[in-house]
Amino acid sequence: MRVYISVDMEGIAGISHGKPTNRDDSGYRDACRLMEGETNAAIEGAYDGGADEVVVNDSHGSMYNLAPDRVDQRARLVQGRKTLSMVEAAADGHFDVALFVGYHARAGHPRGTIAHTYSGAPTLTTLNGKPVGEYGINGIYLGALGIPVGMVSGDDALAEEVADWMPWAERVVVKRGLGWQAADSLHPSAAQALVKAGAKRAVERARSADAGGLRPLVLAAPIAVELQLTHGGQADFAALIPGFTRVGDRGARFEAQGGIEAYRAFVSAVRMARLADE
Numbered sequence: 300m301r302v303y304i305s306v307d308m309e310g311i312a313g314i315s316h317g318k319p320t321n322r323d324d325s326g327y328r329d330a331c332r333l334m335e336g337e338t339n340a341a342i343e344g345a346y347d348g349g350a351d352e353v354v355v356n357d358s359h360g361s362m363y364n365l366a367p368d369r370v371d372q373r374a375r376l377v378q379g380r381k382t383l384s385m386v387e388a389a390a391d392g393h394f395d396v397a398l399f400v401g402y403h404a405r406a407g408h409p410r411g412t413i414a415h416t417y418s419g420a421p422t423l424t425t426l427n428g429k430p431v432g433e434y435g436i437n438g439i440y441l442g443a444l445g446i447p448v449g450m451v452s453g454d455d456a457l458a459e460e461v462a463d464w465m466p467w468a469e470r471v472v473v474k475r476g477l478g479w480q481a482a483d484s485l486h487p488s489a490a491q492a493l494v495k496a497g498a499k500r501a502v503e504r505a506r507s508a509d510a511g512g513l514r515p516l517v518l519a520a521p522i523a524v525e526l527q528l529t530h531g532g533q534a535d536f537a538a539l540i541p542g543f544t545r546v547g548d549r550g551a552r553f554e555a556q557g558g559i560e561a562y563r564a565f566v567s568a569v570r571m572a573r574l575a576d577e
């Protein structure tokens with residue numbers, strides 16, 4: 300049983316404001332400690348549930364947040380400026396199940412804490428017209444590889460979105476979103492206990508008959524990937540990518556033939572959009 304864990308920071312218990320999630324902030328190291336706590340809880344839960352192998356992908360910001368010597372020694376750690384970002388190395392391992400820890404609601408969510416989608420550039424992203432966040436963008440990539448998402452942890456706004464997109468996934472709520480940079484959070488220890496239990500249940504389900512009802516997230520092709528960006532200049536740059544079209548005041552659109560292509564189109568557009576502001 301091989302388990303892939305992608306860990307973000309904004310959805311970790313005790314993180315209520317965006318500032319400490321930035322490397323330059325004086326609170327950043329403390330935020331990393333909280334992230335490491337939930338990461339280790341997920342690893343422990345995965346092994347308790349029957350995992351034989353766990354790979355952790357550090358999936359926040361510049362993606363080298365977790366101190367390697369503070370991460371449970373049973374797990375391997377993927378870090379750095381990865382081409383495939385939050386799903387790097389998922390294609391390498393024939394993973395049976397994926398766990399998303401510290402995730403958050405989509406950009407544009409009215410209440411989710413530090414709600415965004417990959418960067419500050421997209422204000423709304425849709426797949427086949429339906430608003431989606433990182434859980435779904437990453438979910439369709441993994442889904443195309445046959446890997447179901449078994450657990451997602453973060454705030455209650457995220458849980459509502461995940462219930463809609465991937466109703467089979469265990470939903471662990473570690474805080475209540477009170478707005479853009481505010482949350483009502485459990486104590487980190489209490490949150491870690493929930494993450495551990497959720498990870499254990501997800502892996503136990505993945506091991507059981509019919510994968511315990513866990514399903515890879517697969518959308519029928521073609522998949523329309525549309526990003527509304529912060530301004531038209533960002534959309535112009537994103538629409539420069541072959542296959543994209545420019546839509547509306549500040550949108551760019553692509554029709555993908557599957558989940559992997561949809562993921563690559565989205566990440567490419569986000570990266571191109573950033574260049575418009577340099």
Ligand SMILES: [Zn+2]
Nearest residue numbers: 307309417433
């Ligand atoms: Zn994120």
